[in-house]
Structure formats: C-alpha cells, structure tokens
Amino acid sequence: DGGITQSPKYLFRKEGQNVTLSCEQNLNHDAMYWYRQDPGQGLRLIYYSQIVNDFQKGDIAEGYSVSREKKESFPLTVTSAQKNPTAFYLCASNIRDTNQPQHFGDGTRLSIL
Amino acid sequence: GQQVMQIPQYQHVQEGEDFTTYCNSSTTLSNIQWYKQRPGGHPVFLIQLVKSGEVKKQKRLTFQFGEAKKNSSLHITATQTTDVGTYFCAGPNTGTASKLTFGTGTRLQVTL
Numbered sequence: 001d002g003g004i005t006q007s008p009k010y011l012f013r014k015e016g017q018n019v020t021l022s023c024e025q026n027l028n029h030d031a032m033y034w035y036r037q038d039p040g041q042g043l044r045l046i047y048y049s050q051i052v053n054d055f056q057k058g059d060i061a062e063g064y065s066v067s068r069e070k071k072e073s074f075p076l077t078v079t080s081a082q083k084n085p086t087a088f089y090l091c092a093s094n095i096r097d098t099n100q101p102q103h104f105g106d107g108t109r110l111s112i113l
Numbered sequence: 114g115q116q117v118m119q120i121p122q123y124q125h126v127q128e129g130e131d132f133t134t135y136c137n138s139s140t141t142l143s144n145i146q147w148y149k150q151r152p153g154g155h156p157v158f159l160i161q162l163v164k165s166g167e168v169k170k171q172k173r174l175t176f177q178f179g180e181a182k183k184n185s186s187l188h189i190t191a192t193q194t195t196d197v198g199t200y201f202c203a204g205p206n207t208g209t210a211s212k213l214t215f216g217t218g219t220r221l222q223v224t225l
Contacts, residue, residue: 031212033212035215040220041217042201042216042217042218043156043215045212048209048212050211059114090155090156092156096211097209097211099143099144099163099211100211101148101158101161102158102213103158104155104156104157105155106154107155
C-alpha cells in the first residue's frame with residue numbers, strides 16, 4: 001500500500017540536543033511538507049519541498065532544518081535553537097503544482113526530557 | 114499573508130443534533146479542501162470543492178463553497194459519536210498551488 005511513514009512515533013529530546021524526525025513516502029509525490037501542531041491548535045507549516053534538492057521555509061522555520069536528497073525522503077531536524085519543541089509533528093505530501101489533496105503520515109510526538 | 118479562520122473553535126453536541134462549522138478566507142480561493150482529524154490521529158482528506166456555490170454531500174455531511182469563493186461550510190446532520198474530531202478547511206496558497214493554508218479548526222465533541 002502506498003503511504004507516508006513517519007518515525008519514531010514518540011521522541012524525547014534533552015536540553016541542547018538536536019533530534020531528527022524521519023518521513024518517507026512511496027506515493028511518488030514531488031511535494032512534501034512538515035507541519036507543527038500544538039495541543040488544540042491548527043497546523044503550522046515549518047518547511048516544504050517541491051522537488052529534490054530544493055526546499056523553502058514555511059511560517060515557523062526558525063529552529064528547524066530539513067534536507068531533500070531523495071524524492072521519497074524529507075527528514076526534519078529539530079535543533080537546540082528551537083526552545084519550545086514539544087509538539088505533534090506531521091509530514092505530508094502531494095503532487096506538485098496541483099490542487100490535489102495532501103496525504104499525511106501518522107505523526108511524531110516530541111517532548112522535552 | 115493569507116489567513117483562514119474557522120468558527121466555532123469548539124462545539125459540544127448531543128448525539129443526534131446537527132453541527133455546522135464555518136470557514137472564512139482572507140483571499141479568494143481556487144478551491145477549498147476539508148480534512149478531519151480524529152483525536153490522536155492525523156488529518157484525513159474529506160472533500161474538495163472547486164466551483165462557486167458548489168454543494169457536495171457525503172452521507173450526513175454537506176459541504177458548501179461560497180459564491181465569492183472566500184468562505185465554506187460543513188454541516189453534519191444527526192451527529193454520531195464517530196463524528197468526533199477536529200475539522201479543518203484548507204485553501205491553496207496564492208503563490209504555490211500545492212501548498213495549503215489550513216484553517217484554525219473546529220473541534221467537535223459528541224456525547225450520548
């Protein structure tokens with residue numbers, strides 16, 4: 001079955017530590033996205049990528065970094081510069097430059113130790 | 114920048130009552146999409162509306178796109194406990210078609 005796989009499901013970060021969230025898709029989608037969701041809140045866009053080796057900042061990119069070396073993969077690193085990283089992180093993908101809906105992974109819950 | 118607001122933020126109904134959430138965009142949209150997120154889950158696409166004034170139905174759910182293509186609504190008739198979740202509308206970003214701006218969401222709680 002085609003889909004988006006996010007791992008791990010739960011992640012704990014220590015002070016000053018960088019952590020990387022994985023997102024892999026086998027939908028053959030060019031566009032991929034990372035969102036942050038805080039309790040009771042909507043989805044805020046962190047970074048997005050329309051094509052391999054290219055990505056753009058979203059609305060809340062500070063303290064985060066991404067890479068897009070392969071079409072299938074779009075990992076998100078939460079750096080130590082992100083002072084309030086506790087949130088639910090969602091990865092999504094869709095067909096580039098279309099109005100096709102986004103498909104989401106199951107998400108990663110990140111907490112501070 | 115583009116903003117998409119939803120009201121109400123939260124609604125608690127008894128099973129069998131109707132529910133409506135409203136979505137308003139600061140800009141004209143080429144289309145509007147609706148997603149549902151169950152508690153602890155991820156958003157799942159429900160439907161897309163494209164035409165001005167368009168109305169689509171999915172069983173007990175009725176979706177409407179405004180004439181000016183700046184607002185939309187989702188109405189659920191005779192809610193059930195399976196309707197519990199947060200409903201988001203989303204519109205394409207004016208600069209990048211595949212990028213979406215999500216609404217603030219409406220959380221629906223249904224009790225027996």
